[in-house]
Amino acid sequence: MDSITQAALGASLAGAVAGKTLGRSALLIGAALGTLPDLDVVIDYGTAVANFTQHRGFSHSLFILFPLSFVIAYALHRWRPILSYRRWLGVSALILLTHPLLDAFTTYGTQLFWPFGPPVAITSIFIIDPLYSLPLLAGILIFLFRGPHTRSVTVGLALSTLYLGWSLAAQQIISDRVEPALAKEGLQDAPRMVQPMPFNTILWRVTVMGEERRVEIVTGFLDGDGPITLESFPRHPELAEAAAALEEGRRLQWFTDGFLSYQRTNGKLAATDIRLGIPGAHPFTFILAEDNGEGFTAQPSSRLDRPAVAGELLGVLWSRMTGSAEVLCLASLSLPPPGEGCS
Known part of the structure; x- marks a missing residue:
């Protein structure tokens, strides 16, 4: 946290x-x-x-x-x-x-x-979640202004712990919800990660790693009865194989449990941790090697600058979280017109 x-x-x-x-x-x-x-x-x-x-x-x-x-x-x-x-x-x-x-x-x-x-x-709670933190901070403030008021901090701890328990229950509910859609795509046994979208446990993101593609789902507790939208991203298995031949590439795979995407960037091999942030705004992308024309040559890894996040992103997330928007396209971090999906 x-x-x-x-x-x-x-x-x-x-x-x-x-x-x-x-x-x-x-x-x-x-x-x-x-x-x-x-x-x-x-x-x-x-x-x-x-x-x-x-x-x-x-x-x-x-x-x-x-x-x-x-x-x-x-x-x-x-x-x-x-x-x-x-x-x-x-x-x-x-x-x-x-x-x-x-x-x-x-x-x-x-x-x-x-x-x-x-x-x-x-992966049941976002790294910053006000609903976990605020009860703790409220208990501390009461303690500060009313003296050694241990009940206030105890209640704050109890409420935060209950919220943490809710995050686990919510994670399981979301995992069960997407199961039929994944089974229809033949991805029921593929590695998956179920985590909340930023700052809440109402809207969730499900990442599924197929052999040739990665599937992303955004769904929440305030959604209507509409179908679940699946958005596909390429996996580039040949780049994953090249990264696996590198010591730092293997270290990243171990640390992220394989939830990585790979790109060629200006003749270099880049790996992105797709667990953190959201597509289009992942904060951790690393340069692992350089293409010398005959293959990739390892180099001491460096990190690319984190992408700028558009100011309207919070509004987009709020619209999707409250259910006023039915679909959030992660590739573009945009809301398509009503009744339309992601291209």
Whole structure:
């Protein structure tokens, strides 16, 4: 999740566990601990793909954070012995461990079990979702203005947790909804990813990886009874094969579970993580190799600038989310005329 939400989660947990003893300072300590795992962003691993795939790595590993919580609890107890070591340990462990667990619900991928196994990405909540964050922030504000009001942060935590549970239920409902349409296309067994569109859990995006094409579906809970619209994108398997021959190409495939698209860009091989953002506005595209005329030659990866997002995109998403528009064409990020599909 975004840094503000992680800080709010940490502050809320600290306030709930130790707010009556520490007062408002519990919020500051909790926010700092909630931000700690994300400080790995300052590390330069040498290439764009390395930086991308090693973020949320060791600093988000349960195998690292759990023992680290004992060390931090010891330091905090020496600094503020007003709280017992056991309670400091509870504060530290809760905050450090819930940070990566919350991140795992997003689409980016979190290496919970680093250095073992692939990243975990449940993909049930967008990286910024006001309905998750606002209850936490409201509880914190009440705590700040009314003193050590632990009930407010506890209620905020409960509401946010319930919303997270709703995101899982909504994800399953959407997955079941698109099943008949995918079966009709012979894609019922193809790898798929079901995730919410930005900032909400009402409108969802389903990405399905066929052998020769990728299918995208946008559907939501406020849709009418109209048919589900499938939009196809080419996969370029020959470029995927070329990327698989490259070390950084294989690293990207591992990190994204294969949800990538490939392009030739000015004589270079580019790979885009299609999980993040939306088509036409994917933020992570990497140059992996250069075409020397006889094939692709690997080069240290670099990242292309993220595409500009049109100012009217939020209006388009709102129209589609509320059901006032029946179809959203992802290739053009536009709403076709009523009764028409995507070209």
